[in-house]
Amino acid sequence: MGNFDLAEELVQEAVLEAIEHWPKTGIPDRPGAWLFTTARRKAIDQARRDVRYQAKLVLLEGAALNLDSAEGDDRLRLIFTCCHPALSREAQLALTLRAVAGLTTSEIARAFITSEATVAQRIVRAKRKIVDAGIPYRIPQDADLAERLQEVLAVLYLMFNEGYLATAGEAATRRDLAEDAAWLAGLLVRLMPGEPEALGLLALMRLHLARTEARFGADGELVLLQHQDRSRWDRDRIASASALLDRAAGLRRPGPYQLQAAIAATHAEASSWEETDWNEVLALYEALIRITPSPVVRLNRAIARRHVAGAGAALAEVDATAPELASYYLFHATRAELLRELGRAPEAREALERALALTQNPAERALLERRLASQE
């Protein structure tokens, strides 16, 4: 059981080493093994401020490919232990960020807008559970692997969304968890190159990150996909995500992350909202619903349906999700759009007001208030 502590300690040493040496020596010609996780993370934070960022990034990506199998297995053991389903989601997130990505407890606390003491306690409790409950420090056996990988992917996706959904005002003070999650997903892909869903998740994250610059307007207001300035999308990131998706598709085991990434890629490839291949988007949602028939996916399919079959057909589909989604603000916001389009203004207004009552997120509220004002 002590192996977990040891592994974590090694990562901490890597951080210290990086902090001490990097400012003096820059990126070594042949970066050591410690570059793969934390040190690389820190390195990228520094390199970001550097004009030669891209060149250095390429160097670091290259270094990671040389990860030998013993070290790779050790990283994987650490990831699977941190994301063990016997730990709570909160503990999985905190442990993964601490032990695999090498964040400090104070960085984790800032990322989740909570106190350092809370995070420290969460980590101590999680480590105690690992020891007391006998959670093994090893890569799951074949029979368990698929299920356990799903758990890891879920933790990383949750981490990503926690960062990605932060509003512009918060983003200035919060650590960029979305970038941390994408880095972890990249590590996972290097360690498990034959897992299509890991590739799919990484592609999905990169496609979202490619739109970061266009997501907020000049005053920090949220700009929806539909209205984003597509010239501000990061084409390199989109291209790298498409390449990942091609690799995933070649493995012929489709799954929900690949399908979501394919939907995001269809949007990324369109020159405008109107030019989007909606038939393709709709077909991908149909496939996604067969695997994960969640009401939120059905709501999204309804939006695609609007572009293929019109607002009336879409509204019927949205209304069918009412039993599950009546307290979800996007359900009402979507209804409002469709009702407005169908010329049912009073109902549209009522739906917008209900949406507004259901979200606390300042950027989302501002968007809904603007829509409400434009309907006066």
Added chain:
Amino acid sequence: MKYMLMFTATKDGQRQWESLPEEKRSAEYARIGEWFGRNGPKIVDGYELQSDQAATTVRFDSGKPVVTDGPFLEAKETIAGYAIVDVADLDEALVLAKTWPTGGTVEVRPVIERQGPPARG
């Protein structure tokens, strides 16, 4: 490591179990027997418990034992049986719990093993 697998059922579930026709109940017992047989080498001990209607509670009120009828927990769920298993780690214990044939809920808890003379003969 040793773990206790606690097989719990809702009280409704347990009443349903008791009112099952004889043949269905024996089929269920056969599946449970098969589970114990298959995992025999890992099982230290295990029993089915009588329903909580057969439970008697001894409660210490100011140090004095008071005997009352019924289970000590006023819960929706009740422990229907248990098994003590001896396996390498939690993952192995979870494999056993996940293959438990009758559904319900299985709580998996590590047993504290003391050094020195065993607590029971």
